[in-house]
Amino acid sequence: MSQRIYIFDTTLRDGEQVPGCQLTTEEKVVVAKELERLGVDIIEAGFPVSSPGDFRSVVEISRAVTEPTVCALSRAVQGDIDAAAQALKEAKRGRIHTGIGSSDIHIRNKFNSSREKILEQAVAATKYARNLIDDVEFYAEDAGRADLEFLARLVESVIAAGATVVNIPDTTGYCLPQQYGDKIKYIYDHVPNVDKAIISIHCHNDLGLATANTLSGVLNGARQVEVTINGIGERAGNTSLEEIVMALQVHKDLGLYTNVDPKRLFPVSQLVSEMMHMPVQANKAIVGRNAFAHSSGIHQDGFLKHSENYEIINPQDVGVDKSLIVLTARSGRHALKHRLELLGYRYDKPALDTIYSRFLDMADIRKEVNDKDLMELVR
Structure with a gap:
């Protein structure tokens, strides 16, 4: 089995479904070009039948990028598939x-249908799409809650019908990592033609487990991950692209890799955040403001002695300029001495002790002490 993990970015489709994050076609093209530079393998550009704007966006992104595969979403409906092919x-x-619901909850309550009818519709849609284009991905919506035996039958049937990729989405973020990994393993163990397609993962973050579930799926054989920049997406969001890329980068012992250039992660994160008016939470892994910031005295001391004491990633490897030592009332003498020396001030121990005492008084009042405050303090 290949050790390469294909990165399917759905920032411009699932990510853009977040209220207030909608982009114009021109803005989508800007983001798509940056995703191409980042090195993603597939860009899901939109849902063409949903609106003239989405249709145009898929057309313009198709024109704008040359390296990534451009993907268009559809339901298992002829009109949707025709619109996607045209775009x-x-x-x-x-x-x-293209795809359809696979859980009994969706089959009964969304489609008012039966397993057999869903199977027929899935096969028909896959065959129809495959007659229009060589690369067809099928999504088994809500696979996270689907019956395993039925899910395996569905996967086998759509691969036989021509699907080149089969997506096993945890649409509602329901699964625990062990459950989701077992689901992917079950598919590999019980679908005889599984080697004829790539198994893909699309996880949501409703329980905060999207990244963990995605990694569990990968470790059980899936070779495509469906992700978004900054983990944006419906409800609590999707699996974060930067978290998956760096988890595989840090754990090289897994032997798995992507074609993403990690040095572009932070700049692309900033671009998407600004264009979609979606601030990145300060403690967000990899790209958050505090991801490489240290304010505890114990951590600062250890970091200044050797960065790997408290950092498993070099910030420059993901496009961040440098780590930050943030001076607060929790900071120790070592951090204060370090910052003063950067400003050109050197003191013996008694003098530093006096300044440190005054620094703590200031930090209690101002919460965070910056360089201007320090210069005021030493004067």
Whole structure:
């Protein structure tokens, strides 16, 4: 089995469904070009049948990028598939992403249907799409809550019908990592033609487990991950692209890799945050403001002695300029001495002790002490 993990970025489709995050076609093209520079393998550009704007966005992104596959979403409906194929006509590499619900909850309550009818519709849609384009991905919506035996039958059937990729989404973020990994393993163990397609993972973060579930799926054989920049997406969001890329980068012993350039992660994160008016939480892994900031005296002391004491990633490896020592009332003498020396001030121990005492009084009042405050203090 290949050790390469394909990165399917759905920032411009699932990520853009977040209220207040909608982009114009021109803005989507800007983001798509940055995703291409980042090195993603597939860009899900939109849902063409949903609106003229989404249709145009898929057309323009197809024209704008040359390396990634451009993917268009559709339901398992002929009209949707036709719209997707039409929008992808100018793509160098195009993919139709079609599918239908696979859990009994969806089959009964969303489609008012039966397992057998869903199976027929899935096969028909896959065959129809495959007649229009060579690359067809099928999504088994709500696979996280689907019956395993039925899910395996569905996967086997759509692969036989021509699906090149099969997506096993945890649409509601329901699964625990062990459950989700077992689900992927079950598919590999019980679908005889599974080697004819790539198994893909699309996890949501409703329980805060999207990244953990995605990694569990990968460790059980899946070779495509569906992710978004900053983990944006419906409800609590999708799996974060930067977290998956760096988890595999840090754990090189797994032997798994992506084609993403990690040095572009932080700049792309900032771009998406600004364009979508979606601030990145300060403690967000990899790209948050505090991801490489240290304010505890114990941590600062250890970090200044050797950065790997408290950092498993070099900030420059993900495009962040440097780590930060943030001076607060929790900071110790070592951090204060370090910052004063950067400003050109050197003191013997008795003098530093006096300044440190005054520094703590200031920090209690101002919460965070910056360089201007320090210069005021030493004067």
